[in-house]
Amino acid sequence: MSLQGAKVLKELSQIAIRTLTAIETGMRRSEYVDIETIAKFIKYNISSTEKILQKCHKLNLIHRWTGHYVGYELTIHGYDALALNALYEKGTIRGFGREKGVGKESRVYYGLDANDQEVILKFHRVGFTSFHQFKKKRTYTANKQHLSELYVSRLSAQTEYQWLQHAHKMGLDVPKPIDWNRHVIVEELILGVDLVKLKKLTDPEATLHAILDFMKIAWQEGNFVHGDLSEHNIIMNYDEIPIIFDFPQTISSKEQNSIELLERDIDNILTFFERKHKISLDRKETIKVILDE
Ligand SMILES: Nc1ncnc2c1ncn2[C@@H]1O[C@H](COP(=O)(O)OP(=O)(O)OP(=O)(O)O)[C@@H](O)[C@H]1O
Ligand SMILES: [Mg+2]
Numbered sequence: 001m002s003l004q005g006a007k008v009l010k011e012l013s014q015i016a017i018r019t020l021t022a023i024e025t026g027m028r029r030s031e032y033v034d035i036e037t038i039a040k041f042i043k044y045n046i047s048s049t050e051k052i053l054q055k056c057h058k059l060n061l062i063h064r065w066t067g068h069y070v071g072y073e074l075t076i077h078g079y080d081a082l083a084l085n086a087l088y089e090k091g092t093i094r095g096f097g098r099e100k101g102v103g104k105e106s107r108v109y110y111g112l113d114a115n116d117q118e119v120i121l122k123f124h125r126v127g128f129t130s131f132h133q134f135k136k137k138r139t140y141t142a143n144k145q146h147l148s149e150l151y152v153s154r155l156s157a158q159t160e161y162q163w164l165q166h167a168h169k170m171g172l173d174v175p176k177p178i179d180w181n182r183h184v185i186v187e188e189l190i191l192g193v194d195l196v197k198l199k200k201l202t203d204p205e206a207t208l209h210a211i212l213d214f215m216k217i218a219w220q221e222g223n224f225v226h227g228d229l230s231e232h233n234i235i236m237n238y239d240e241i242p243i244i245f246d247f248p249q250t251i252s253s254k255e256q257n258s259i260e261l262l263e264r265d266i267d268n269i270l271t272f273f274e275r276k277h278k279i280s281l282d283r284k285e286t287i288k289v290i291l292d293e
Pocket of ligand 2: 103232
């Protein structure tokens with residue numbers, strides 16, 4: 001599936017981008033932004049502004065709402081376009097490629113960085129599937145709902161980027177974080193195979209211990225818990241080193257439920273290795289070692 005915001009980016013003039021930015025800025029104050037506010041921001045008259053809005057609307061980058069006034073909001077495609085545009089402008093990326101995967105809360109694409117190296121672009125998508133039903137049921141929150149969807153996707157990207165940076169600085173085996181903008185993260189492309197897809201491992205014991213070591217160092221030295229660790233979020237690179245990714249659920253070990261999350265991560269890994277690679281370790285003993293008790 002292609003990404004609408006990326007597909008239409010080349011067609012967008014500077015003023016169309018300014019218009020999207022005007023709406024994004026206006027959405028901090030109200031859910032829908034009226035045309036007067038937009039025109040003032042881009043310094044165009046109303047009828048010229050109207051034309052630009054029509055084009056953005058046709059491209060599905062904005063949504064028009066008619067209530068006691070007419071207002072506009074960004075769609076996720078408009079938000080994608082703004083984030084990608086910013087990453088191009090900064091020189092972080094110079095190309096956008098095919099899809100790598102669709103997750104529950106993200107869409108992952110290949111890109112090219114400033115040196116023409118392949119990188120990963122992860123577009124966070126939080127709360128988009130159940131959004132319409134949610135809005136119908138809970139009208140009292142409807143006013144804030146759309147803003148908060150873009151906002152929570154951005155927060156999710158920010159959380160992931162920060163923990164990725166922290167883990168990478170500690171020398172843990174994670175993709176190198178390169179940059180982020182809004183709800184999009186740019187990170188190193190890991191060449192390898194998702195652990196879940198591998199039928200056999202050369203040395204399953206060593207792989208299991210490397211993953212447990214990751215959790216132990218993260219907890220004891222990095223003071224964090226991955227929070228969504230499983231065979232789905234590990235890539236075996238071509239040197240057979242397990243690389244851990246997907247950090248939006250990560251929390252500090254100081255948080256109240258951190259031990260619970262750590263135990264769940266440990267369970268996921270032990271269950272997977274037991275089922276698929278026939279290695280069983282004692283659960284309690286493993287938790288003790290990781291917690292350093
Ligand atoms: N840095 C990377 N290098 C290579 N492939 C990656 C990288 N990051 C993500 N991927 C691929 O994209 C897929 C989805 O990424 P990720 O797990 O971060 O997103 P997600 O939304 O959490 O997905 P899910 O809900 O399936 O866990 C991964 O399974 C992996 O195959
Ligand atoms: Mg994942």
